[in-house]
Each structure stands twice: as structure tokens, then as C-alpha cells.
Amino acid sequence: MTITHTKAMRKDNTLLAITHLSQLLHYVTGFGGFIVPLILWLASKNDVEGMDEHGKSIINFQLSMLLYILISIPAILLFGLGILSLIFVGILGFVLPIVNAVKAANGEAPSQFLTIRFIG
Template sequence: MITTADKNASILLQISTFTQYFFPLGNYIFPVLIWSMKRKESEFIDKNGRSAINFQLSLLVYFVGILLIALPILLYSIFNNTSFILSNNCNWIAEEFTAGKITTIVIISVVTLLLFAALKVIEFCLVIYAAVKNSNGEVYKYPLTINFIK
């Protein structure tokens, strides 16, 4: 039997991921704190807590993956399209950097920012959806989540 207290704790656990907008790493710290305090009281809270934490960790992996792909391409584009010279006082000076050569840099930057924005919007919507499902007494499993905590 899922009690109202279990539903409320599970909703709080889901919504606590939004603390990332107020505290650095809040989307990891607060759900883990709530989950660790309440997981032994209810299997419902335990399953939803694992799901929320795994989803946040999966998003971290996806963000890092996007950065690991985009950053080398961006750096290659910058250094490939710009010629540098060494001045007399040992400073590197960009000799040639024209608007025609900036398109690759802009495209990579815009695509990366759009992917980041899309992930954040998806995260926001899925967390709200999970909280609504939890309020109805349903266990919610986030899509495309890597199970770090089993």
C-alpha cells in the first residue's frame, strides 16, 4: 500500500532535482539525501529515488559526452582556420582570422548549445512528468537512463 506520505516524499525527491538552479550539484545532493533517508521506509520511494538519481547521472554522462565530442572539433576548427605567428617578445598573434573561416566555429557552437538546451528542456519536462506519475502512486522509469544504482 502506497501512503500519501510516500507519494509526497517521492514527489519531493523528484522535484528536488530542480535545486541545481540554486545550488551547484543540488540535483545530485538533495535527491540522494532524501532517498537515503526514506528508502528503507518504502519500496515506492526506493524505486523512484533510484530512477531520479540514475536519470541525473545519465544526463551528466550525456552532457560530458557532448562536450567531449564538440570541444576537440571546435578547437581543431579554431586552430585549423587561423594562422598564428610568434612575435619578437614571444607572444602568439593571430595573423589571419576572417569571417569566412568562422562558420565552422559558429556551427559547432550553435549545435552544441542547442543540444544542451534540448537536454535541459527534456529534463525539466520529464521531472515534472515523473512527479505527476508519483502523485498518482505510479513508479516512473525515465527513458534512456543508465542504471548506475541498481
Template structure:
């Protein structure tokens, strides 16, 4: 975004809050001169400065940067739906949404927030799937090594593993479909499961 656009947005948000430049400087912990330079379009806030201004205005940095970006709920829904590629191979559910995010980063409003939530869920899901399989194999290996007899009765019932895998695939499928519908109708994604690897 050009300096003038960011400066307009900061000024607009500051005025909406009823802040003077001095108050924004105090709330953000920046100097008055820095606020003036940003609002005059002389400099573009990045990194820590952008975060401080956003915090001072009680908004997210995305709300400052993304306000003029294209709103494309269809693309966000398609990005989310691309996670269904986990049905072909689990890691594709991470790679394809990641490529789609990177290709449209800083072009579509809300893409960063949605992509992070989608990818955090898919990474978490893949880890749980992987750990379930490793746990099953490791459990059987341990049981066999603890016994002098090699007997099928020593092995953990494979139905436990298959039941876990079917449940994991079902949860992933349902959440991707629900969130694709949410995005298509202009709502935010809601993945209640997922470790925030990407913040």
C-alpha cells in the same frame, strides 16, 4: 522491520501462492528448516536469503520488506521534484535526491525503486551533458592542432553545443515534471532514459 512482521509477510505470500513450506523451500533453493525458522520469526532473511525467498514467491524483496512501510506519495513527488536543482548546477540534480533518499530509506514504501530510477536518469543526463561539452572542446582543439592557421572558421559552430545543451535541459525538465505528477497521483516513475548505474 521486526522478525515477526517479515515472518507474517512470508507466510502470507506463501499461502497466497498456495505453496507449502516444502514447495517454497524447493522454489527458493533454501532448506525447509530455514523457511520454518523465518516463518517462526527465529531469524530475519537478509541479502541472498531474502532474494531467494522473493524469487521463490515471484515477488521483489521490496514487497516482502516494505509492506508495512508508510505510503507517502507526496514525499516521493517532492524527492523527484528536487532533481530540478539541476537548473542551478547539474550535480545538484543528483546530490539533493540522493540525500533525500538516504534520509528516508527504509521508512517510505517504494522509495528505493523511485530513487534509483531518478538517480540513474540524472547521472546519465549529467554524463551526456559533460561529454557534449568535452566533445565540443576536444573537437575544436583537434581542428586547431591539425591546421597551421588559427582561424575562427576552423572552430565548430558553438550553436551545435548550445542547441544540445538546451535540448538536454528541456528533456530533463519535462521528465521531472511529468514524473512528479505521476508520483503525486500514486503511479510509479517512468524514466525511459537512464543507464542503470544503481540497481
């Protein structure tokens, strides 16, 4: 006889939105924009409906932004193209978490704009 215990996942769009907005800690404190969403995702991915999808999206987005920054730094020597790309990454890194927080609050899937899929 096999007994399986299944735990019902709760729907918490507010926590999903807060997880997206926690990425903005980079702009406020200079750090934490990767660690805080990672902790929130790992702590509640099995308890909150949609957290696994949103958490993976956040981590993939943060890793993509880091990669774009690392590519942009040496590109500064190429006619200043790196400066333009750093400005673009800075704007994108500020706007997309807000857009995804609104989507999460409305129960929608996160936007994957310019996000490389590192974690499937």
C-alpha cells in the same frame, strides 16, 4: 526461536513527488539537484513504499544527464551539435522531473526516458 521484526512501510506519494522536484534545485541554486534527492532516498528508502524504485530512478537519471553533458561539451566542436544536445539535456532535465513528480503523486512508476541504468 527466531523473532523477526518487520516494519510496515508507509505510503507517502507527496514525499516521492518532492524527491523528484528536488532535482530542479540545479536550476534554482546551481547545485543540490543530485545531493538532496540522494539524501532523501537514502534516508527513507526503507520507510516509504516505492522510494527505493523512485530514488534509483532519480540517481540514474542524474548520472545519465551528467554523462550526456560531458559528451556534449567536446561535441560542440563538431558543427555545433554539442550545443543542440546541451539544450536538449537542459530541457529534458527540467521537464522529466516534473513529469515523474506527477506520476509519483498518482502512485505510478517513474519514466525512464533516456536513462541509463547505473544502479539496479
